[in-house]
Each structure stands twice: as structure tokens, then as C-alpha cells.
Amino acid sequence: MGHVENEGSQSGAIDPALWRxxxxxxxxxxxxxxFAGAGLTSALLATYxxxxxxxxxxxxxGSAKWWKKQKLxxxxxxxxxxxYIDVLAGKHPSLEHFTKTTGIKxxxxxxxxxxxxFYQKIRPSLAAGQYTGYDIVVLTNNxxxxxxxxxxxxxxxxxxxxxxxxxxxxxxxxxxxxxDPGNKYTMAWQSGWTxxxxxxxxxxxxxxxxxxxxxxxxxxxxxxxxxxFELGSVGLLAIGVEPSKSTESDWAKAAKKLHQQxxxxxxxxxxxxxxxxxxxxxxxxxxxxxxGDIFQADLNxxxxxxxxxxxxxxxxxxxxxxxxxxxxxxxxxxxxCMDYFYNPQTESVVEYYNDYICPVPDAKQELxxxxxxxxxxxxxxxxxxxxxxxxxxxxxxxFPSTKQVKASKSYYNFKSQDEIDAWNNLFLPIIQxx
Amino acid sequence: MSSPPRRAAxxxxxAPYLLSSPAGLWxxxxxxxxxxxxxxxxxKTCSPASGQCVMTWNxxxxxxxxxxxxxxxxxxxxxxxxxxxxxxxxxFPIAYWIAFYGGRRKNFFLIMLLVPFFVSFIIRTxxxxxxxxxxxxxxxxxxxxxxxxxxxHVLGTGFAVVAGLAYNYLPFxxxxxxxxxxxxxxxxxxxxxxxxxxxxxxFMRVILPLTVPGIFAAFLLTFIPAFGDYVNQEILGGTxxxxxxxxxxxxxxxxxxYAGGASLSAVLLVISLLGIWLYAKLxxxxxxxxxx
Numbered sequence: 001m002g003h004v005e006n007e008g009s010q011s012g013a014i015d016p017a018l019w020r021x022x023x024x025x026x027x028x029x030x031x032x033x034x035f036a037g038a039g040l041t042s043a044l045l046a047t048y049x050x051x052x053x054x055x056x057x058x059x060x061x062g063s064a065k066w067w068k069k070q071k072l073x074x075x076x077x078x079x080x081x082x083x084y085i086d087v088l089a090g091k092h093p094s095l096e097h098f099t100k101t102t103g104i105k106x107x108x109x110x111x112x113x114x115x116x117x118f119y120q121k122i123r124p125s126l127a128a129g130q131y132t133g134y135d136i137v138v139l140t141n142n143x144x145x146x147x148x149x150x151x152x153x154x155x156x157x158x159x160x161x162x163x164x165x166x167x168x169x170x171x172x173x174x175x176x177x178x179x180d181p182g183n184k185y186t187m188a189w190q191s192g193w194t195x196x197x198x199x200x201x202x203x204x205x206x207x208x209x210x211x212x213x214x215x216x217x218x219x220x221x222x223x224x225x226x227x228x229f230e231l232g233s234v235g236l237l238a239i240g241v242e243p244s245k246s247t248e249s250d251w252a253k254a255a256k257k258l259h260q261q262x263x264x265x266x267x268x269x270x271x272x273x274x275x276x277x278x279x280x281x282x283x284x285x286x287x288x289x290x291x292g293d294i295f296q297a298d299l300n301x302x303x304x305x306x307x308x309x310x311x312x313x314x315x316x317x318x319x320x321x322x323x324x325x326x327x328x329x330x331x332x333x334x335x336x337c338m339d340y341f342y343n344p345q346t347e348s349v350v351e352y353y354n355d356y357i358c359p360v361p362d363a364k365q366e367l368x369x370x371x372x373x374x375x376x377x378x379x380x381x382x383x384x385x386x387x388x389x390x391x392x393x394x395x396x397x398x399f400p401s402t403k404q405v406k407a408s409k410s411y412y413n414f415k416s417q418d419e420i421d422a423w424n425n426l427f428l429p430i431i432q433x434x
Numbered sequence: 435m436s437s438p439p440r441r442a443a444x445x446x447x448x449a450p451y452l453l454s455s456p457a458g459l460w461x462x463x464x465x466x467x468x469x470x471x472x473x474x475x476x477x478k479t480c481s482p483a484s485g486q487c488v489m490t491w492n493x494x495x496x497x498x499x500x501x502x503x504x505x506x507x508x509x510x511x512x513x514x515x516x517x518x519x520x521x522x523x524x525x526f527p528i529a530y531w532i533a534f535y536g537g538r539r540k541n542f543f544l545i546m547l548l549v550p551f552f553v554s555f556i557i558r559t560x561x562x563x564x565x566x567x568x569x570x571x572x573x574x575x576x577x578x579x580x581x582x583x584x585x586x587h588v589l590g591t592g593f594a595v596v597a598g599l600a601y602n603y604l605p606f607x608x609x610x611x612x613x614x615x616x617x618x619x620x621x622x623x624x625x626x627x628x629x630x631x632x633x634x635x636x637f638m639r640v641i642l643p644l645t646v647p648g649i650f651a652a653f654l655l656t657f658i659p660a661f662g663d664y665v666n667q668e669i670l671g672g673t674x675x676x677x678x679x680x681x682x683x684x685x686x687x688x689x690x691x692y693a694g695g696a697s698l699s700a701v702l703l704v705i706s707l708l709g710i711w712l713y714a715k716l717x718x719x720x721x722x723x724x725x726x
Contacts, residue, residue, distance in 0.1 A: 116688045123485050148483035269590065269672050281568055283587070417482065424689070429502065432676055432684070 061326060062157030067335075075105045076333040079118070079134040081320065082110040083296075084190065086353035086377075088384060093377040094349045098340050104333045109134070114227070114272070115143035122325060126154045131327045135334035138189050141179040142229050142318040142411040144420050146186070149323070155185040156324040162335040163187070165342035173405060174319060174359040178413070186321035187338050190292075190356035193397075193408060194230050195315040197279055197289035201305045210238050210311040212286055214257070219266050223278060223287030224258075226270035228427040230316065231258065233411055234288055235427075237313045244410045248422055255426040262430060270431045279306060291315075292356035295397050308397065310404065317357075317408035345374040352381055352392050358399055367393035475696040482690035496697040503681050503698065510677040513592065513667075514660040517599035518607070521656050522649065524600075525608035533615035544612070551605050559598055559669045566594060566670070590672030598666035606655040614648020615641070647717045654713060658706045678702065 059066055085108065086094050095106045112118045119139075122132040139146040149155045166187055174188035196213065198206055202221075206212055213222055213234070225231055233243040235254030246254075261267055268284045276293045278284045280303050294308040322341075324334045340346055342359070348366035351358045358364075367389045370378055378389055392398055414420050451458075476496055478487040500507070532543045550558070565572055566588040576582045588594050618641060626636040664679030671677070678698060685695035 114688075116690075120485075120687055120690065127484060127486070144482070152484055269674070283568070420482070428689070432503075432506075432681060 064160075067159040067161070067332075070332040072104065072332050072336070073330045074103050074333065075107070076135045076330050076337050077107045077109065077133060078136045078334075078337065079109050079111050080136075080138045080189070081112045084110070084138075084320075084354055084356075086349050086381060088381055093381065094341075094346050097346070097373055097377070098337065102336060102340075104336060106337060112138055115140050115145040119145040119148065126152070126326060129327060131329050132325050135324060135328045135330045136322050136338060137325055138320050138322055140318055140320050141177070142233075142316070143227070144414060146179065146321060146323070147414065149325070150180075150185060154326045156326055156328060156331055157184050158187070158324070158338075159332075159335050162332075163339055163342075165339045169342050169344055169347075169360045169362050171359055171361045173317075173357070177319065178410065179319075180321070186323045187342070188359040189320045189322050189341070190354065190359065191317060191319040192356040193291040193310060193315040193317055194225070194233070195289060195291055196286060196309040196311055197276075197294045198286040198307055198309065199279065199282065199305050200307045202282070202285040206286070206307075206309060208309065208312045210234065210313045212309075212311075213288065214238060214261050214266060216264060216266060218286055219264065220268055221285040222261075222266050222268055223275045223284040224261075224267050224270050225275065225288045226272050226431045228424055228431060229411060230288065231270070231431060232423060232427040233316050233409070236412075237311070237316075237409065240313070242314075242409060243316070243412045246412055248419075251423060251426050255430065258427070258430050291397050292354060295355040295395065310407070314407055314409040317405070317410060345370070345372045348374050348389075349377045349381070351398055352378055352385060352389055355392065355395065355398055357397070361399060364393045364399045472696050473700060475692050476700055478693055480690065480692040485690060485692075487692060492693065495693045496700070499694045499697045500701055503678060506676050506678045506681050507701075509592075509675055510661050510679065513596050513599060513675075513677060514657050514663075517596050517603065517660050518653055518656045520596070520600040521604050521607035522611075522652060525604060525611055525652075529608050529611035529615055533612055533618075547608060548605055555602060556665060556669075558602065559665055562598055562601070563589065563669050589670060590674075592671070592675040594670040595667050595675055595677070598670045599660045599663060602663075602666060603656045603660050606659070607652040610648050610652040610655060611645065614645040614651075618644050650713055650717060654709050658709060661706070662702050 059069075085092050092106075092108060095108055099105055118137070122134065122137065125132040139149070163183070166183070170187070173191060176182050177188070180186045196206075196210065198212070200206075203212075203218070212218070213224070215222075224234070232251060232254060235258045236243045236246050236250060239250070239253050239257055241250045241254070268278070271278065271287070275284070275287050275289065276297060279287050279289070280297060289308070291308055294306050297303040297306045322338050324331055324338075328334060341350065344360050344362035344366045347358060347360040347363035348370065351363055352367060366374055367378070370389075382389070396404060412423075414423070474489070475487060477489060477491050477493065479490040479492055480487040528547065532540055532547075536543050564570060567573070568587050568589070573582070573586070573588065577584055577586065622644075623636060623640060626640045631639065662679045662682075664677060664683045667675065667677040667680045668683070671680075682695050682698050682702075685691040685698070
């Protein structure tokens with residue numbers, strides 16, 4: 001095979017890439033634009049309560065008719081954030097079970113490091129009307145990128161008929177959320193709080209207020225997050241303003257407070273995910289943090305001094321969302337996979353490992369009394385985790401009380417690009433050190 | 435009707451252009467055109483959502499970003515200058531020794547100087563991060579023996595960034611210096627000794643003046659890439675010592691602010707060109723290529 005020399009021969013082997021190009025359906029730019037236009041019309045019709053199915057829109061990507069035509073390809077390319085799924089000896093038990101029962105192979109890729117740079121990587125393909133290489137991507141609701149995908153019609157509306165587990169088991173937190181009413185495009189992967197983490201050996205009287213981040217007592221030992229949307233929201237909470245109801249003049253006041261915090265020498269640095277390492281090392285004593293990180297660090301007995309505080313001003317609640325980018329080649333496999341994670345048995349295995357806020361409340365019972373394949377999976381994971389499943393099941397950070405959820409705060413919902421620019425112009429200079 | 439000789443002459447005149455056309459085309463397509471595209475982006479307005487740019491003749495972007503990021507420009511200038519001076523001080527004796535005392539093994543010594551740089555730039559810098567980290571070999575040992583206070587750290591400081599720059603760009607300084615020293619005619623040196631110059635005077639009044647073009651070339655070749663570098667800052671530095679290269683990288687790859695990134699790049703380019711112009715003005719444009 002490998003050495004076919006056929007210069008000048010007409011009937012010889014043709015470059016496989018050329019074959020693909022000739023045999024596979026391609027979207028031209030005009031077609032793509034046509035689809036976008038039609039998508040918009042159907043979206044508008046849907047908003048006005050009409051059933052959008054009409055002759056012209058029948059084959060629109062994501063319509064019921066379009067979904068009916070899709071076939072399983074027994075493969076799905078899943079792009080997720082690192083350390084976000086159960087791992088056992090380099091494999092993922094939950095995904096293995098999925099492959100065993102459905103025959104769909106999952107290429108699980110931990111390629112999303114942050115929303116902005118991941119979006120930059122998939123955008124050129126989407127803009128050119130091409131497959132991004134991923135059938136499922138996970139984006140956070142607190143950054144603008146998920147909104148951009150919806151605005152630009154770059155997400156495939158989900159197949160309502162394939163959301164059986166979701167409809168049955170999804171918790172109130174992730175069912176028809178404010179950033180995606182009716183779960184038109186997304187299903188949550190996990191949620192979490194951006195709260196405060198501290199070392200209880202070094203911090204004796206933490207109190208219950210966000211003011212600890214602005215306390216001169218901890219000058220040079222306070223870590224802040226470098227995500228402008230996280231940083232700005234904490235600034236708003238600190239001046240007593242609810243981020244979701246804030247105005248531009250509130251943003252300016254919050255930025256002033258954060259500038260002051262910086263010039264007073266309170267901030268050690270603005271960190272990305274690396275803050276947790278610095279908190280463990282003792283470089284910083286108190287820091288903005290993501291809830292699951294602290295819980296995971298606690299599991300390791302060496303770092304049990306790290307404590308999570310949900311401040312009385314409220315903790316920011318975010319959700320990472322699974323969605324199907326347009327031009328996905330395996331949308332039906334993606335739908336099947338996404339819904340599979342709403343089975344409480346599956347979710348119990350995922351949650352035992354990753355300790356963020358579980359989108360499936362019934363997974364708690366499955367952690368305490370597993371009823372199926374998850375029994376063996378949880379048991380085999382136990383030596384790795386080192387704690388009984390009941391600890392995860394009873395953790396308020398994984399299955400929070402309604403009171404906790406009510407006390408959490410949502411992010412500001414940007415209404416235009418101008419607003420995003422205004423926000424960035426206020427908070428980015430603080431982080432970038434100007 | 436042109437006569438055959440005139441036609442030949444015309445052909446002869448065209449020959450150099452034809453011969454240089456592959457290189458010219460290369461330069462045009464892969465250098466001039468991208469440069470013009472970059473400059474045109476500074477005047478455009480780009481959407482962070484779709485990434486598409488529309489020409490709006492926005493002349494305000496350049497002063498806006500320069501003003502916003504002037505601290506980072508200053509940081510970069512200082513870091514690059516300090517790193518370059520460190521490189522000159524370190525590599526001059528080495529280059530001098532190889533050129534004058536290397537003997538038959540000159541090439542061997544040159545290769546020894548370059549061997550570490552056969553490893554990829556990023557990997558080398560990442561290894562330094564590993565060596566200098568708080569729990570790394572060096573600091574653990576020094577702190578364990580109470581030679582340093584326990585809160586001491588290297589990573590994240592401006593010192594780490596300058597050290598990284600100086601390390602990574604050392605060959606760009608050492609090689610031009612070596613070429614300059616190697617080319618010095620030994621008879622000139624002998625003449626100096628014949629005229630009762632001692633070694634110090636011969637060095638100051640013969641060797642040093644003759645290596646000035648080499649020193650300047652080394653300075654430019656080190657300073658210009660170090661000025662725009664972001665890898666060292668990103669890996670070894672922290673938030674308090676952001677360099678302009680890091681800002682440009684963030685603007686392009688994270689914030690989708692193409693106009694801002696292009697504007698800052700244009701300013702970087704102008705500063706670099708100023709350096710080269712100064713070199714050409716003082717030492718002539720012919721000498722620089724001898725060190726590249």
C-alpha cells in the first residue's frame with residue numbers, strides 16, 4: 001500500500017484527501033450563511049410561540065427533522081477541562097461503561113484551559129463553516145464565550161427527545177438556567193462556587209465576610225484570581241452590590257476598591273488555576289478559590305488545613321456547560337453521551353472523583369447505596385480517593401442545601417459587547433499590572 | 435526593431451533582478467505583505483465574538499494602547515537592556531579566550547558553547563522553572579541549610595525573568611563578538627606591542643575599538659528579540675513584571691483585541707528599526723551582515 005508510485009498514470013491511486021473532498025458533503029460559505037439565516041428565523045418563531053417547522057426550515061441544523069436524519073457513528077470527541085472526570089489507572093470508568101453499553105467510543109480530551117483561549121482555537125473552524133474536531137465542548141456561563149456561540153448561531157440546538165435522563169434527573173440549579181432558558185443549547189457538566197479558601201493554621205479568626213480579602217493583616221498573603229469576570233464580581237460583592245444587578249458606575253467603584261487593595265500591597269498576585277498550589281505551599285494564606293479545589297486538597301491529608309468559606313455576602317455560583325458546536329460530525333453520539341451523564345449511577349462515579357456541585361441530586365443516593373454497575377466502579381476508585389463514598393454524598397459542597405444555593409450569587413449578564421469592553425477596560429488593567 | 439547587441443544589454447540589465455526574484459518574491463509574500471496586513475489591522479475594529487475585523491480608520495487605537503501599557507514597555511526596555519549587558523559582560527571574555535587562545539580547538543569550544551542551545555527554547559526555560567521553583571533542588575537545599583530565609587523565592591520576580599532572558603539569548607551575543615575578535619589582524623596587535631603598548635593599553639586602544647561593530651551587532655541581536663520576548667516572562671515571571679510581549683500575546687490569543695495587539699507590535703517594530711538605523715548611521719550598513 002504505502003509505496004504506490006504513479007506519476008503520470010491516470011488510473012492510479014488518488015490522494016485519499018482528494019477522495020474525501022469529492023465524496024463528502026461540503027458546506028460552502030453561502031450554504032452556511034443560508035443556514036445561519038434560517039436558524040435565526042426559526043429562533044425568532046420559537047420565541048413567539050409558533051412551531052418553527054415549515055417547508056424552508058425543515059432541514060435546519062438542530063430542528064426535529066434534522067435530528068431524525070442523524071445516525072450514530074459510534075465515536076464522539078469530547079473537549080473538557082482537566083481533572084474533571086473520574087480517573088482510574090489512566091482510564092475513565094464512567095466513559096468505559098458508556099462505551100460498553102452503547103458501543104460509542106469517547107475520545108475524551110482535556111484541552112479546555114480557559115474559556116477565552118479555547119474559544120480562539122475553535123473559532124476559525126466555525127467561522128469557515130467547518131468541523132472543529134469536537135462534538136462536545138464545555139464552556140462556563142461566567143465568561144462571554146458561551147454567549148458568543150449562541151449569538152453567532154454556532155451551537156446545535158439539542159434534541160429534546162434524547163434528553164430523557166436530563167428531564168428526569170436534572171436538579172433545579174441546572175434545569176432551564178438563566179443563561180440558557182429551556183436548555184435549548186446546553187446541559188450542565190458541573191457547577192461550583194468562587195469563594196474564599198484559607199489555611200486555618202495561619203488564619204485564626206477568618207470571620208464570615210469577604211472583607212478578609214481586603215484585610216491589611218494579611219498584606220502580601222492574599223491571592224486573587226486573574227479572570228476579570230471573577231475579579232470584578234468579588235469587587236462588587238465587597239462594595240455590597242449584587243453583581244447580577246450592578247450598573248457601570250458600580251463597576252467603577254468595585255475597580256477602585258480592587259486598585260486600592262493592590263496599591264495597599266495586600267495582593268500577592270493574580271493567579272489562574274495555579275493559586276491552589278500557592279495556597280498549599282503557604283505562599284499565600286487566603287485566596288479567592290474554586291470550591292472543588294479546596295475539597296480535593298482536603299482529601300489529601302497533607303493539606304487538610306485548607307478551609308472553604310462561603311462568605312456571608314454570597315459566593316459566586318458558576319456552571320460549566322456541555323454543548324454541541326455547529327458542524328459537529330457526530331451530533332447523535334454527542335447527545336447520547338451528554339444525556340448519559342444525567343444518569344444518577346454515572347454521576348455518582350464522576351462526583352466521587354471531582355467534588356464540584358453535582359447537577360443530579362439523586363446521585364447522592366447512588367453514592368450511599370449504589371444500585372448497578374457503579375457499585376463495582378465506586379469500590380475500585382476507593383483506594384485512589386481514600387475516603388468512603390458517604391463523605392462525598394454528605395458534603396454540602398457537592399450536594400448543597402437549598403439555603404446555600406439561594407445564598408449564592410449569579411454573574412452579571414452582559415447585554416452588549418460595549419458592556420463587556422467597559423468591564424474589561426476597568427478590571428483587566430488591575431490584573432495586567434498597569 | 436532592436437538590434438541584437440542592445441537586446442543583449444537589456445537582458446544583461448535584467449539578469450540580476452531575475453536572479454533575485456525568488457528571494458524578492460519570498461520577501462514580498464512572507465514579510466512585506468504580512469507587515470502591511472498587521473499595520474492595516476491597527477486601524478481596524480475587530481469583534482471579539484466573531485474575530486472579524488472591519489476597517490474603521492481608527493487612528494486612536496495606537497495612542498490608547500501605548501498609554502495603557504506604557505509601564506510594560508518600560509519594564510521590557512529595562513529587562514532587555516539589563517539582560518543584554520549581562521550577556522555582553524559574560525560572553526566577551528569567553529569569545530576573547532576562544533578567539534585568541536582557542537588554537538586548533540576553536541570549533542570544539544564554539545560547539546561546546548552552543549550545545550545547550552540545541553534543546554528547544556521552551557524546554558530550556560521550563561527546566562529553569564523546575565530548577566528555580568520553591569520546592570526545587572536549589573532553593574530546598576539553600577533553605578534547608580538556613581542560607582536563605584524560608585519566604586525567599588525566585589520565580590515570579592523580575593530577577594528570574596532577566597536571568598532567563600540573559601541565559602536564552604547568550605549565543606546571540608557570544609557569536610558576533612567571537613567573529614569580531616577573530617577577525618582582528620594579529621599583526622596590528624604586534625605593532626602595538628612594538629610601539630611599547632602594554633597589554634592593557636593594547637586591549638583598550640586596539641582590540642576594543644576594532645570590536646565595536648561586533649559589540650553593537652551583538653547588542654542589537656540580543657536586545658531586539660529580548661525586548662519582544664514573552665516566553666521567559668510567562669514562565670519565570672509573575673504579574674508584577676509583565677513585559678510588552680506578554681501583553682501582545684494576551685491581546686491576540688486571549689482577549690481577541692487584534693487592533694490593540696497589532697498597534698503594540700507596530701511600536702515594538704519601530705523601536706527595533708530605530709536601533710538598526712542607529713547602527714547603520716554610526717557604523718555603516720555593510721558591516722552588520724558580517725555578524726548575522
